Amino acid sequence: xxxxxxRIVLLGGLWLVCAASAVxxxxxxxxxxxxxGTNGFADGTNSTARFRRPSGLAVDGAGNIYVADLLNHTxxxxxxxxxxxxxxxxxxxxGTNGFADGTNDQARFDHPSAVAVDKAGxxxxxxxxNQTIRQITPVxxxxxxxxVAGLALAKGSDDGTNSQxxxxxxxxxxxxxxxxxxxxxxxxxxxxxxxPIGTNWVTTTLAGSASIxxxxxxxxxxxxxxxxxxxxxxxxxGNLYVADLGNNAIRRISPMGPDWVTSTVAGFSGxxxxxxxxxxxAKFRYPNGIAVDxxxxxxxxxxxxxxxxxxxxxxxxxLVSTVGGLAGSPGSADGVGVNARFYWPWGxxxxxxxxxxxxxxVNHTIRMGMLLSAPSPTLQILPAADQVVLSxxxxxxxxxxxxxxxxxxxxxxxxxxxxxxxxxxxxxxxNAVGSGPAFFRLRSQ
Numbered sequence: 001x002x003x004x005x006x007r008i009v010l011l012g013g014l015w016l017v018c019a020a021s022a023v024x025x026x027x028x029x030x031x032x033x034x035x036x037g038t039n040g041f042a043d044g045t046n047s048t049a050r051f052r053r054p055s056g057l058a059v060d061g062a063g064n065i066y067v068a069d070l071l072n073h074t075x076x077x078x079x080x081x082x083x084x085x086x087x088x089x090x091x092x093x094x095g096t097n098g099f100a101d102g103t104n105d106q107a108r109f110d111h112p113s114a115v116a117v118d119k120a121g122x123x124x125x126x127x128x129x130n131q132t133i134r135q136i137t138p139v140x141x142x143x144x145x146x147x148v149a150g151l152a153l154a155k156g157s158d159d160g161t162n163s164q165x166x167x168x169x170x171x172x173x174x175x176x177x178x179x180x181x182x183x184x185x186x187x188x189x190x191x192x193x194x195x196p197i198g199t200n201w202v203t204t205t206l207a208g209s210a211s212i213x214x215x216x217x218x219x220x221x222x223x224x225x226x227x228x229x230x231x232x233x234x235x236x237x238g239n240l241y242v243a244d245l246g247n248n249a250i251r252r253i254s255p256m257g258p259d260w261v262t263s264t265v266a267g268f269s270g271x272x273x274x275x276x277x278x279x280x281x282a283k284f285r286y287p288n289g290i291a292v293d294x295x296x297x298x299x300x301x302x303x304x305x306x307x308x309x310x311x312x313x314x315x316x317x318x319l320v321s322t323v324g325g326l327a328g329s330p331g332s333a334d335g336v337g338v339n340a341r342f343y344w345p346w347g348x349x350x351x352x353x354x355x356x357x358x359x360x361x362v363n364h365t366i367r368m369g370m371l372l373s374a375p376s377p378t379l380q381i382l383p384a385a386d387q388v389v390l391s392x393x394x395x396x397x398x399x400x401x402x403x404x405x406x407x408x409x410x411x412x413x414x415x416x417x418x419x420x421x422x423x424x425x426x427x428x429x430x431n432a433v434g435s436g437p438a439f440f441r442l443r444s445q
Contacts, residue, residue, distance in 0.1 A: 027308075027323050027356060027369035029340035032085045033078050034365035036332035041072050041094035049087035051076070054359040054366060056114030056126070056172060056289070057347040065349070065357055066090075066123055067366065068112040073097045075115060075125060075136060075143075078366060085366075090123075090143045091136050099130045099152040100145075107145035109134070114172040114231075114347060116181070124148070124181055126170040131155055133170060133183060133194060133201075148181075148201040149194050157188045157210035165203035167192070168210075172289075172347075174234045182206075182240055184229040189214040191229065191242065191253060191260075206260045207253050216247045216270050224262035226251065231290035231301070231347070241265070241298055243287040248272045250287060250300060250311060265298070266311055266320050274305045274327035275320075282320035284309065285327075289348040289359070299323075299356060301345035306330045308345065308358065308369065324356075324369055332363045336372070 033049045040050035054076075056068040065078040065085075074092035078085050091107045098108035110129035117123050123136040123143075132150035136143050149165045156166025171186040181194040181201075190208035194201050207224045215225030227246030234240055240253040240260075249267035253260050266279040273283030285304035292298050298311040308324035324340045331341025343362040350356060356369035402413040 026337045026372045027340075028334075028336045028372055029324050029358075029367050029369045030334045031332070031360075031365050032368045033087050034363070036360075036363040036365050039071075039364040041069075041074075043076075043088050045081075045084050045086050049078075051364045051366070053346075053361050053364065055346045055361060056112075057349040057357050057359050057366075058115045058117045058123070059349045059351045059357060060117045060121065061119065061352070063351055065366065066115045066117055067359065068115045068125060068347070069094075070111055070113060070361075073109045073112065075109070075112060075123065091145050097129070099127075099132070101134075101147055103139075103142050103144050107136075113170075116173045116175050118175055118179060124173055124175065126173045126183060128169050128171060128186075131167045131170065133167070133173070133181065149203050157185070157190070157205075159192075159202075159204050161200050161202050165192075165194075165201075171230050172232045174232050174240070176234045176238075177236060182232055182234060184232045184242060185210075186228050186230065189226045189229065191226070191232070191240070207262050214246050216244075216249070218251075218263050220256075220259050220261050224253075224260075230288045233290045233292040233298070235292045235296050236294065237296060239296070241290055241292055243290040243300055245286050245288060245303075248284045248286065250284070250290070250298065266318050272304065274302070274307070276309075276322055277320060279311070279318035279320060282311075288346050291348045291350045291356075293350055293354065299348055299350065301342075301348045301358060302327075303344055303346065306342045306345065308342070308348070308356065324358075330362075332360070332365070334367075340367075340369075342367070 034051045035047045039052040042050040051069050052071040054067050055070040058066045063080050067076040069076050072094045074094050075090045077090050078087050092109045093105045097110040100108040109127050112125045113128040114126045121138050125134040127134050130152045133148050135146050135148045150167050151163045155168045158166040167185050168187040171184045173183050175181050179196050183192045185192050188210040190205050190210055193206045194203045208226050209222040214227030217225035226244050229242050230245040231243035238255050242251040244251045247270045250265040252265050253262050266282045267284045268280050272285040275283040284302050287300045288303040289301040300309045302309045305327040306325050307322050307327050310321050310323045311318050325342045326338045330343040333341040342360050345358050346361040347359040354371045358367040360367050401416045404413045
């Protein structure tokens with residue numbers, strides 16, 4: 001479902017609201033690195049590069065992309081060079097798993113699953129099978145790998161300083177503006193915080209309680225429950241967002257004084273499926289990666305649906321839409337929106353221009369979604385004719401104009417048929433507003 005909305009206009013004491021929304025925006029997806037269906041290891045440009053199940057992604061302020069190349073046990077970098085993308089390897093040795101701190105290919109990882117980058121260019125990696133959190137520091141032209149938390153091959157759930165901390169399959173990582181790290185500790189079913197204190201790193205558990213089984217409960221601190229949490233993203237307003245894979249839900253963790261309060265954004269049923277719409281109706285099938293932009297709009301890789309989903313605030317509620325891929329149709333085709341195909345998309349990241357980057361795992365490729373400008377509706381008031389004119393620069397005859405009185409969870413969209421005339425790309429509404437706010441959307445048929 002695709003809606004397109006306009007601006008707020010005051011009309012004779014009545015509010016006619018065609019609310020601004022990105023639901024109608026489209027992305028065109030292309031493959032920027034790797035060759036679909038061909039795994040391996042090779043540095044190079046565009047399709048000459050090879051990956052093996054790329055998982056986590058991060059983008060720095062210069063537009064460079066960092067990739068956790070899961071089954072190559074390496075960390076890769078993709079640099080934009082004109083219209084090309086150049087792939088190199090920063091750390092680890094392809095095809096050689098293990099554990100070792102060191103410089104460049106002397107370092108060893110075992111299934112690195114996610115990567116984050118700070119403003120200084122330091123990388124942080126969840127080294128999943130090693131049960132550790134690693135740091136990769138640029139030193140001249142080299143990259144030096146060290147361990148900031150956890151002890152290699154030592155599973156557990158202990159909080160503590162540096163190697164005293166324990167993890168159980170740390171999955172994804174993000175950081176805030178103060179340099180604190182946040183990790184989804186997948187098989188402990190918890191969210192951990194790792195804070196730099198002097199030269200040390202102190203790990204604490206901020207949401208969930210370590211257990212051998214997950215759950216699905218909103219609540220404060222350890223009262224909250226997760227089920228194999230995967231992706232995590234921090235928003236500059238202070239909230240954390242988690243792709244709670246096993247619960248088929250998207251969760252929010254908000255600071256409240258010294259506490260952290262977990263709530264559910266979308267996917268309330270916990271059952272797998274695919275459905276766009278209001279948050280309480282929406283369904284996911286094992287959501288994995290998650291990213292958040294400055295406006296607190298979320299982007300999710302809905303892994304088993306092979307789609308890219310968007311979750312944005314609409315009034316006081318959340319609205320879920322699909323911006324890439326078609327549920328139940330895996331593939332590798334580039335294209336616009338639902339014409340694109342993905343195969344187990346994993347990590348997702350955003351750059352400053354709102355471009356999406358996706359680790360298309362089973363295709364062994366990195367995909368880019370460029371935002372296409374949405375059609376800009378115009379609104380004209382014709383008082384003498386007692387009419388409102390809504391115009392879109394698209395063929396209105398292929399779409400349905402709908403209205404609702406509220407954008408909250410109680411919103412009910414009704415097709416407009418009475419008092420409506422269509423001329424080209426314009427709808428002429430007679431007595432369509434009435435009293436109070438009215439929201440309009442144009443939905444493709």
